Amino acid sequence: MKVAITSVVIPIILALAISLPALAQQNSTITITMTGLNEISISLDKTQWPLGTVASNTEYETSPQIQWCTLTVQGTCNVNTFIVGDDAKWVSDPNTYKWTLSNDGTNSEHIYGLWFRISGDTTRGYVPITKTQGEFWPYSGGSSLAPGDTKQFGLRLLTPTYFYSSRQMQTQITVSAVAA
Amino acid sequence: MVGHIKLAGLIPALLVIILPPLTLAQDVNFGVSPAEVRISDLPPGNATEFELVIHNKDEIAHNFTVTTFQPPEQERREGRAEFPDDSWISFSSPGIEIAADSQANVMVAIAIPQEQKWAGRDWEIWLGVACESPDLLGVELYVRCLVSTAGGKLNIGLFIGSAVGLVLLGCGVYYYFRRRLKSG
Numbered sequence: 001m002k003v004a005i006t007s008v009v010i011p012i013i014l015a016l017a018i019s020l021p022a023l024a025q026q027n028s029t030i031t032i033t034m035t036g037l038n039e040i041s042i043s044l045d046k047t048q049w050p051l052g053t054v055a056s057n058t059e060y061e062t063s064p065q066i067q068w069c070t071l072t073v074q075g076t077c078n079v080n081t082f083i084v085g086d087d088a089k090w091v092s093d094p095n096t097y098k099w100t101l102s103n104d105g106t107n108s109e110h111i112y113g114l115w116f117r118i119s120g121d122t123t124r125g126y127v128p129i130t131k132t133q134g135e136f137w138p139y140s141g142g143s144s145l146a147p148g149d150t151k152q153f154g155l156r157l158l159t160p161t162y163f164y165s166s167r168q169m170q171t172q173i174t175v176s177a178v179a180a
Numbered sequence: 181m182v183g184h185i186k187l188a189g190l191i192p193a194l195l196v197i198i199l200p201p202l203t204l205a206q207d208v209n210f211g212v213s214p215a216e217v218r219i220s221d222l223p224p225g226n227a228t229e230f231e232l233v234i235h236n237k238d239e240i241a242h243n244f245t246v247t248t249f250q251p252p253e254q255e256r257r258e259g260r261a262e263f264p265d266d267s268w269i270s271f272s273s274p275g276i277e278i279a280a281d282s283q284a285n286v287m288v289a290i291a292i293p294q295e296q297k298w299a300g301r302d303w304e305i306w307l308g309v310a311c312e313s314p315d316l317l318g319v320e321l322y323v324r325c326l327v328s329t330a331g332g333k334l335n336i337g338l339f340i341g342s343a344v345g346l347v348l349l350g351c352g353v354y355y356y357f358r359r360r361l362k363s364g
Contacts, residue, residue, distance in 0.1 A: 032218070039215065041211030043319070044209075044317055044319060048315050077216075174318045175317065179322075
């Protein structure tokens, strides 16, 4: 009798001891919170810069220089903004020829530079646009942009010191935003 | 003669390139909501989903793409780690055409594999919505997606209560056997 009871009770105690931590875990009701029903939105009033034919090793700037395009923060939330560039690819055959975007705004053979400058940004002046996402409006000091804010900016292109002629090149610059 | 050849090769190299296509300039204007999604207590082995609303505020139709983006560490919310695997996130339609001044919904599903190592984690990943365009300037909007998994933290009260119960049960069994031995 004693052996029979022991053989029942000990497994129960062992089972409870093993399952206790699992029982003690918190309830798992999944909660999804949409922060308010905030909308994130920015707009640009210009998206094209038709340069036409360009020469090698030459700088081109938008006109007006730093009030060429206006970014407007819409939506209902403050935003941090970024800018990123890309290689310029030959429109006819993007896989065979490109200008590589430099990582410091300088140029070389088949390597070009891109810069942007925001009106009112007196500390940075022209800032290189690279293939790594960087700050557009400098928010790291705590100055994110609020709905209704506008920022005017311009671009500067530095063509390669040498490139293949008669090829139409195309690139893209992406301005992005995330809730601050 | 050599000088002439060099010059002849140089002239074409100086006269090229057009950056963006020569079409009428357009603006780009759209919005995404919500701007931030916080998912809490998602147990490993479970999935959940929510909707993103994309609002095309432009006067013409546009194609939009939805992708995931791993933000750099300094851009993440405090205490949030990198989301381990983008493939755990799927979209009802990664590309969608939205008519002028209209909006559309994209369903986002997040599924966490059933492995205990993913319990009790806090991650952040961004969902990028971009307007497809051949233009020089493009816009991408990111939705912060904050995912916390369940199961990693112990409920101290329940744990202590259960432990005390276990000890009492053990004592009960002990005294029961003692009484049986004495009476026997």
